[in-house]
Amino acid sequence: MLPKFELYMPDTLEEACRLKAAGAEVVAGGTDVFVNMHGGKDRSGQVVDIKNIPALQGHTFDEAQGLDLGALTTHREIELWDVIKQRYRAMFEGCSRVGSVQIRTRGTLGGNICNGAPSADSIGPMLVHDARVVAAGPAGEREIPLHAFYLGLKKLDLGPDELLARIRIPAPPAHAGSFYIKYTRRDAMDLALLGVSAYVELAGGTLKTVRIALTTAAPTPIRAFETEKALTGRPAAEETFLAAGKAVLQESHPRSSWRSSAEFRLALLEELTAQALRQAVAVAKEA
DSSP states (O other): OOOOOEEEOOSSHHHHHHHHHTTOEEESSOTTHHHHHHTTSOOOSEEEEOTTOGGGOOEEEETTTEEEEETTOBHHHHHHOHHHHHHOHHHHHHHTTSSOHHHHHHOBHHHHHHHOOTTOTTHHHHHHTTOEEEEEETTEEEEEEHHHHEEETTEESOOTTOEEEEEEEOOOOTTEEEEEEEEOSSSSSOOOSEEEEEEEEEETTEEEEEEEEEESSSSSOEEOHHHHHHHTTSBSSHHHHHHHHHHGGGTOOOOOOSSOOHHHHHHHHHHHHHHHHHHHHHHHHHO
């Protein structure tokens, strides 16, 4: 049973920001907040439901601007959108692996980002597609690279009177491809023991651009910037993929938990990084 709380349902961004600044817990889909409240981890006396705010809704795509996603865009909407399957394969793979259909229908991208879990399935794919987030509040809007939005475990570059309003992701060029691999202990609804996302742009048989993101490999989802630099300009070949698997080990800091040891996660990381790059290159060759 949920504890008693006061529920607010504003229809303007300004009112929602005011309530948040006053201490209200923000809810979009509620798939994290209400579960935590039910389990006793969160005893918020005030909850602000932001689903009715137009500035946080909608999702569009065009070649010039790419994706413009309201923070309330659900994982299910991403999963079923043809342009995602065709142009943002890693995002399709990630969002389609979030919980159950029921969870994906309620859970939002904005909520997944702001929950800050290092295992979030949608974050790595957005990181490799060079996503930027828009924070909105009384002082106006700020656009922040998603990789810089995470300041530490559960710490975000978001003021007490700001909300994450939108996510903007550029359109991939020709001969680009991406992929996300989620490793779990069972083929069912489960958190990722490790996740690897890869994005490549090809120039002939060469890696013109490379981006790699890791989940459950550090306190926050991270980009492997040094590995990306080392791979740029190298041939899109097996030797390069294997070298990438070894290189990312220097940029990751997985921890041991009841679900997996750090040593096992490091072994997975080496193998999954090579696999994700192979798959991203295969997608790029078909683009």
